Amino acid sequence: MDYEHMPPRELRNLIREEKITKHTSGMCAGYAQANLAVLPAEYAYDFLLFAQRNPKSCPVLEVSDRGSRFLKTIAPGADIARDIPRYRIYRDGTLDGEYTDVSAFWRDDFVSFLIGCSFSFEAELLAAGIPVRHIEEDKNVPMYVTGIDCESAGIFRGKMVVSMRPVPPEFVVRAVQVTASMPRVHGAPVHIGDPERIGIKDIARPDFGDSVTIRAGEIPVFWACGVTPQSVIMSARPSIAITHAPGHMLVTDVRNDLLKY
């Protein structure tokens, strides 16, 4: 099957039928993919406020109505509880299990947050002729916990997690321009250059993901990362939270182009 050129609705149907259970990287090229965080309503205000205060780490694409498994804007017709290939359920901040369908766990006080994902801006970086090292090396992007405090909101607080892409000096300006134009998928970098300035001790040892080659003269460029809200949710230890499994995203009907200003 040609997942790369499949319309998102068709792909989501295959996922719903559990004919696809693997990660969604490269699927439905040109369409935005989204991170999922599902929380009971009692936590929803604090989390939405956290997102408002930390838009680079937590750019919200859509919030479901309370109890609803459906989305109106980014993926009409999608079933939040079935159209992601793999989910994780956390209880009191601890991973409790992985599932390909979470409809059996759904509650009428659940609120779903769909959050922008850097897959969208990586496609634009590549289109602009900017190399993306972890894609070249077929690895996961390297991610680091920084010393930068997020703005806290109620029970949600913590350090910003960033992703890093080494950029040849002649492409750094363009990389800022391309990503700055996409604030709903993390936007402009938060830092360019010296990792220590943002509290990263060893660039060769990421906290999440894989280490990638940094060639002589290349500049490490750091973007706010969608792992930040996940990490902040885990630390807050809500009674239950459902997320996508890493790399297993919701494929939306929104073209990356429409995420640009």
Place this chain on the structure above:
Amino acid sequence: MDYEHMPPRELRNLIREEKITKHTSGMCAGYAQANLAVLPAEYAYDFLLFAQRNPKSCPVLEVSDRGSRFLKTIAPGADIARDIPRYRIYRDGTLDGEYTDVSAFWRDDFVSFLIGCSFSFEAELLAAGIPVRHIEEDKNVPMYVTGIDCESAGIFRGKMVVSMRPVPPEFVVRAVQVTASMPRVHGAPVHIGDPERIGIKDIARPDFGDSVTIRAGEIPVFWACGVTPQSVIMSARPSIAITHAPGHMLVTDVRNDLLKY
């Protein structure tokens, strides 16, 4: 006193001392001014969700902590209950009174929403050489209730209110570019041209503000307006809501330039 070139903090101190009680138009040139909406916490989630779903009408610059009269980001040191020249209190959706100080009414369940204001992008339009008719004619901007439904959120629902500025044809593209670069103060227009397409029957009779001259060949350009959230709050009839009085804004420490992407 030269209010136009005064630092915001100094101006806010004069307002707090009630030495300034008039509208803030033209004060602290270059700094963003903000709309205020204060609601009891029970309404805060629905309102924040309304803002998330309607970012052009309701671009949130900052949300206070519950009960707090202070802001951390856009105006550190400001007192929300005293640093705006004139407030309005609404009870059950009906205007109950105007005050220069609302500290006596403050409750520990109040949440304050500071919302971006088109004053910021008008300064940028003028700087780009684009005429702004209602400023030329020393009037209030004309505003219209459209047929465009806002995305509802809980108790908050209603039609989008837009402001209109007639733009000479040679400036229309630039007017889009200038305002599109400022999404936190309403951003790009929602419509260009034929008023009927968005449900406006008579361009000469605005629902709020003043009618302005549209010269031969000029194109009416429509932007989402901060009156939308006010109108939506009034329709929802919360037990109490506090807003700024029209034109009497919070002058922030944020330079308009920093609201650009």
